[in-house]
Amino acid sequence: MTRNAELFERACQSIPGGVNSPVRAFRSVGGAPRFIQRAQGAHVWDAEGNRYIDYVGSWGPAILGHAHPDVIKAVQDAATGGLSFGAPTLAEIEIAEAIVARIPSIDKVRLVSSGTEATMSAIRLARGATGRNKIVKFEGCYHGHADSLLVKAGSGMLTFGNPTSAGVPPEFIQHTLVLDYNRIDAVEAAFAEYGHDIACVIVEPVAGNMNLVKPVAGFLEGLRSLCSQHGALLIFDEVMTGFRAGPQGVQGLTGVTPDLTTLAKVIGGGMPVGAFGGRADIMEQIAPLGPVYQAGTLSGNPVAVAAGLATLKLLAEPGFYDRLSAQTRKLADGLTERARAAGVSMCADSIGGMFGLYFSDSVPTLFDEVSRCDVEKFKKFFHGMLIHGVYLAPSAFEAGFVSAAHDDGVIQETLDIAQQVLEKI
Ligand SMILES: Cc1ncc(COP(=O)(O)O)c(C=O)c1O
């Protein structure tokens, strides 16, 4: 038995499924998950000392590459001064100011400790601010594991074929309307019927939890105008895309401004930080100013915030996103070319530092098209890449992530390996 398999067996004795978040368990691709011992730049090393080029990047946060020296130093310095105070700090003001300055929709921002907390709080705020009950979400989008959002969700729920969770009473989701992503006619119909009671529409403005699916022309603009017309709030869940798709998230790329935005992942630089923010008049409905309650013992944790601030500082360097987008595009185009040359129906797409890999002839824009991608072929590709030292997300329904440490050599090595693997599947 390999060391990874041994550790997995041991983990299964004390941790449900051997993991602390389901997709990590490799259940949809088979085999033992790799237990990661350390990471540096574009690489991770497992418990057997095998090195992998990493395209998971901690599911998005590792945008600078792993263990960037400036981030590690910021964390060490902050930790030396104390791990947590449960009282305000200067660093919290600095990170709030950095977010407000860069994300177009955000006048005021509240820090939390995860993406789930951010979306859960934003939904409560939207309901509190509008006095309405219903929320609209889209099939295949994942917004964390708050009860009202665990319906027809993406990511692990889609991967394991249980897109609606057990343990959520029907009463908790009776107000959640689930529609088709990229179908604005369905949203128009929902507003025509329930417009007076829709508090908000929550959307991943580029979906990254059913593989990568970009919004078609007019979709986000349509959501914006329907929400404005009916007095509902538009929430962009930019937990994944924030500071990842571009320097101002998808809202900066499209010019569509939501009322509220949720963030996490990159803003914590690998530490647990989430945030929700938006128009000042809405954000001022939160306690202690307003009636919508929201709180957190470790919110704005000084060590986590230090990692986030150091990361945001480096992301502001001129040309950062041009380089990141170019490297990611090089990977996506290179994979598409290698697949074509090998006669395999596979293509890839990218935006900023995110990419999607589709075992189909064309890039999908609808959930149904994503569902029809060849999962069996993906599994073969995944294991072929893994054996040769490339660590992809262990699911056909997750986006991939490139970092600033993925230089030309790393991308070329990936493409060379992909060519060998594609020729054999
Ligand atoms: C778009 C989106 N929203 C929310 C979440 C939930 O974030 P977290 O896992 O930090 O709770 C995730 C990822 O898990 C995500 O990708």
Ligand SMILES: N[C@H](C=O)CCC(=O)O
């Ligand atoms: N797709 C999820 C987050 O973006 C993957 C993270 C997880 O569920 O562990």
